[in-house]
């Protein structure tokens with residue numbers, strides 16, 4: 001039996017968006033307010049935000065699908081909104097894609113009116129997913145309590161490190177993307193322990209930023 005509160009979730013999320021064309025900044029702001037409202041309506045107050053948040057919404061079905069030629073897809077079957085993700089992708093990426101696809105469902109009735117360009121619609125859907133899985137308050141709380149290792153923080157929120165890095169940049173908690181090592185396969189045999197590499201380098205520190 002449907003809970004009357006959950007039955008109205010999709011309608012309440014759609015009600016946050018005006019029926020007119022949106023510039024990107026306005027659309028991003030609305031996406032964050034929709035994500036925050038969804039967290040409130042489903043009582044989510046801690047990380048990681050479970051996909052149960054979406055599963056509780058009547059008429060929304062989540063499926064991991066084989067041979068999907070994209071990361072995700074969403075459509076109305078006639079009886080439900082079906083959100084699909086690619087079975088070959090990492091579960092953290094699948095979580096993000098489910099949330100991204102759900103934003104398309106929220107926008108569906110007015111999607112051609114809301115966004116002038118397809119790529120804006122996609123960016124806004126990514127922002128909605130980021131706001132839902134990495135809520136501003138929880139990420140800021142974790143960061144300010146000293147949890148600043150990107151991999152650990154990503155694991156805490158069950159998202160990819162890339163998604164977490166982007167979120168921290170958007171929130172102004174990082175001011176640049178950290179440099180990434182590019183590993184080359186030349187001569188790749190057994191990796192050296194750092195003490196061996198240090199000795200071979202003549203005791204000089206190499207390959208690291210100061």
Ligand SMILES: [Zn+2]
Nearest residue numbers: 100104122125
């Ligand atoms: Zn999309």
